[in-house]
Amino acid sequence: MYGSRGAGVRASVAVAGAVLLFAGCSxxxxxGDKDKSGAKVGQQPKDKDPxxxxxxxxxxxxxxxxxKDGKDKNAELIxxxxxxxxxxxxxPENAEQEARGFTEAAAKADRDALLVVYNIPHRDCGQFSxxxxxxxxxxxxxxxxxxxxxxxxxxxVILEPDAVLHMxxxxxxxxxxxxxxxxxxxxxEKFKSLKNTKVYLDAGNAGWGKPDDIxxxxxxxxxxxxxxxxxxxSNFYKTADSTKYGKxxxxxxxxxxFVIDTSRNGNGPYTGGEPDQxxxxxxxxxxxxxxxxxxxxxxxDAYLWVKRPGESDGTCKDGPKAGEWWPEYALKLAKASK
Numbered sequence: 001m002y003g004s005r006g007a008g009v010r011a012s013v014a015v016a017g018a019v020l021l022f023a024g025c026s027x028x029x030x031x032g033d034k035d036k037s038g039a040k041v042g043q044q045p046k047d048k049d050p051x052x053x054x055x056x057x058x059x060x061x062x063x064x065x066x067x068k069d070g071k072d073k074n075a076e077l078i079x080x081x082x083x084x085x086x087x088x089x090x091x092p093e094n095a096e097q098e099a100r101g102f103t104e105a106a107a108k109a110d111r112d113a114l115l116v117v118y119n120i121p122h123r124d125c126g127q128f129s130x131x132x133x134x135x136x137x138x139x140x141x142x143x144x145x146x147x148x149x150x151x152x153x154x155x156x157v158i159l160e161p162d163a164v165l166h167m168x169x170x171x172x173x174x175x176x177x178x179x180x181x182x183x184x185x186x187x188x189e190k191f192k193s194l195k196n197t198k199v200y201l202d203a204g205n206a207g208w209g210k211p212d213d214i215x216x217x218x219x220x221x222x223x224x225x226x227x228x229x230x231x232x233x234s235n236f237y238k239t240a241d242s243t244k245y246g247k248x249x250x251x252x253x254x255x256x257x258f259v260i261d262t263s264r265n266g267n268g269p270y271t272g273g274e275p276d277q278x279x280x281x282x283x284x285x286x287x288x289x290x291x292x293x294x295x296x297x298x299x300x301d302a303y304l305w306v307k308r309p310g311e312s313d314g315t316c317k318d319g320p321k322a323g324e325w326w327p328e329y330a331l332k333l334a335k336a337s338k
Contacts, residue, residue, distance in 0.1 A: 041082050043109055049292045051085035051114045051156070051304070052106035058325040059086075059310055077334040078310070078327070085291050086263070087116040087158060087306040089323070092133065092142050095119075099149025112154040116306060117146060117187065120163045120180060125171040136179050143187045147194060154196040158259075158306050159187055161233045164221050165204040168214050181220050188222035200259050200301075203229035206237040206245035207269060215252035227301070228257040234307035235261065236269040236285055243300060250299055257298070262288030263305035266337050280316040281329060286336035309333050 041055040041063070054060065059082035066075035088102045099115060106113040119142050123132030133139035146157075163184060166172040172180065184201065191199040201223045204214055223229055229249070232242045239262055246258040266286030270278045287309055293302045310330025312319040320326055 043111055048294050050112045051291060052109055052111035053085045062327050074331060077331055080334050081309050081330060084305055085114055086308040087114050089116040089118055090146060092119050095142055096145035096149040099146045103150050103153035103155050107153050112156055114156050116158045118161055120160045122172055122176050125166055136183055139183050143190050147190050150194055150197055152195040157191050157197060157199045158230050159199055159201045161202045164217050168217050185222035188226045192225055198227040200228050200230040201226050202233055203231055203249060205232045205235045206241040209245055211249040211252055215249060219253055223253050223256060230259050232261045236265050238265055238268045239289055247299055257301045259302045259304050261306040262303040263307045263309050277316055280313040281319040285333060287333050
């Protein structure tokens, strides 16, 4: 897995985004949003978690389906996912519309949007989530669209999972490095120019664990101008291990704070299969700490669910395509967390 979370994390926004943006759905307030089936999804207390819960996300839709079918136990399990704010992974095809729709809905609920930007050229080294923008100019246009969509509304952006790490570990060919650094710096500058946007540049995970090697490239990619960096995105390393890794790295990049993806790290990483596949839909995993900005650590800005639990890492272990909702896996995550 090239030392990273692996591939296969680009969350599908086709269904949720279409419902939210084109059907005129607005976010709920603290009282929640109730659909025809009786499913209800509300926002978490703002002082503990300021991020927006999408009432039309895949997990919320699954809760509604289970309620309609009389599968109350399954509905209760999936509600543990649906009731938490998760990252909204923006699609290049509708980046401006989605960024605007998500941030407007979040603003109506008096919350901040959590957005994930994942479209760097030569993304994921051609693995399950391979692709990305066609070239540098296309990527700059994409970033401009996202920024235009956000405007002055409150947003936190997780910028390009694996983009820096895959240059450090050799997965991304050297010929693409100079352009990638330039694109990441430009993206950080663009988002920081917005009035109410915070940006965290992805910085790998505790399993890779080489702060000395990634610190320089992280700074070269613009981390010093960002709010900070993100660790464990879509991976499974325990929060304590991620905190240790983050603090070691922070000391090398100007004591920048960081955020930790705790979406699926409740049981730590899987070690029972092929090492290069342990990141991809591993069995026996569990939900981690609930998202919160109340971490009790000045260097840890938040625990976030950047990866949306229940969405596939890729077509491994009989999973659907990367980012597609997989209710059976979601149920296993929730059950293991009880």
